[in-house]
Amino acid sequence: MSDRDFDLTDAYAVETPDDNRDLYARWAATYESTFVADNGYVYHLGVVGSFVDTASDGDDPVLDVGCGTGLMGVALRTTGPWTVDGLDLSAEMLGEARIKVAGEGDPVYRHLHEGDLTATLDIPSGAYGAVVSSGTFTHGHVGPTAFDELYRITRPGGLFAIGINPDHFTNLGFADRFVDDVAAGRITEPVIQRVNTYEAGDHAGQLSPVAVFRTL
Numbered sequence: 001m002s003d004r005d006f007d008l009t010d011a012y013a014v015e016t017p018d019d020n021r022d023l024y025a026r027w028a029a030t031y032e033s034t035f036v037a038d039n040g041y042v043y044h045l046g047v048v049g050s051f052v053d054t055a056s057d058g059d060d061p062v063l064d065v066g067c068g069t070g071l072m073g074v075a076l077r078t079t080g081p082w083t084v085d086g087l088d089l090s091a092e093m094l095g096e097a098r099i100k101v102a103g104e105g106d107p108v109y110r111h112l113h114e115g116d117l118t119a120t121l122d123i124p125s126g127a128y129g130a131v132v133s134s135g136t137f138t139h140g141h142v143g144p145t146a147f148d149e150l151y152r153i154t155r156p157g158g159l160f161a162i163g164i165n166p167d168h169f170t171n172l173g174f175a176d177r178f179v180d181d182v183a184a185g186r187i188t189e190p191v192i193q194r195v196n197t198y199e200a201g202d203h204a205g206q207l208s209p210v211a212v213f214r215t216l
C-alpha cells in the first residue's frame, strides 16, 4: 500500500489499539499532506471554536487527546496563551506533533504523552483544566469508557470540548453515558454543538457533534 492510499476507509477499519498503532505508524508522515488536504479536514477548527466560546483563562493547561500530528494544538495556540499538552497512542503521530511550533517559534505542545485512552493513563489526578479532542472518538478508536480516566485527570470545573463521530454519538453509547454522568453529578449538562468536519471530498459538509461540559 502506498502512503497516498490511506483514507477514511482505512481509519474506520481499525478495531484495536494495535490496529491503530500500525495504521498511524505508516500514515503519520503523510496524514496532513494527503488526508487533511484532500478532504479539507477542519474538524479540529470546529472543536477549537467550541472550546474558546466557553473557555476562560483558568481553563489551563489543556490536554488534546488523540492529538495526532498536532493540528488542534496549532489552532488552539493561535487563540490565546494556552499551555497545551497532547496524548496519543502513536509514537509516529506524536513525532509529527513534536515538531510543530507556535508563532513565537516555541513548541506548540509542552508535554506529549504516549498513552492509550482505553487503559489507565500515567497522568496524575486533577492535572488538567481542560480536555479537547477531534477525530479520536470514532470508528475503532476510543469509546465512552475513556471518560472515567479523563474525568480523573481533570480538576473539578474542568472544561471538555470533545468531538464525537456523528453515527457513534448515540449508537455507541456516548449520549447515554453523558445522561448517566449528569445524573450522577459528575458533569454539567452537555451542550452539543455541530461543527463542520470536511470541506471537500466524499464527506464534504458532514457535521459532527462536539460535547461541551464541565466536570463537577
Ligand SMILES: C[S@@+](CC[C@H](N)C(=O)[O-])C[C@H]1O[C@@H](n2cnc3c(N)ncnc32)[C@H](O)[C@@H]1O
Binding pocket: 011, 017, 020, 021, 024, 043, 044, 065, 066, 067, 068, 069, 070, 071, 072, 087, 088, 089, 090, 093, 115, 116, 117, 118, 133, 134, 135, 136, 140, 141, 142
Ligand atoms: C483521525 S486521527 C485524529 C488526529 C487529530 N486529533 C486530528 O484531528 O487531526 C486519530 C488519532 O487518535 C489516535 N488514537 C486512536 N486510538 C487511540 C487510543 N486508544 N489512545 C490514544 N490515541 C488513540 C491515533 O493514534 C490518531 O493519532
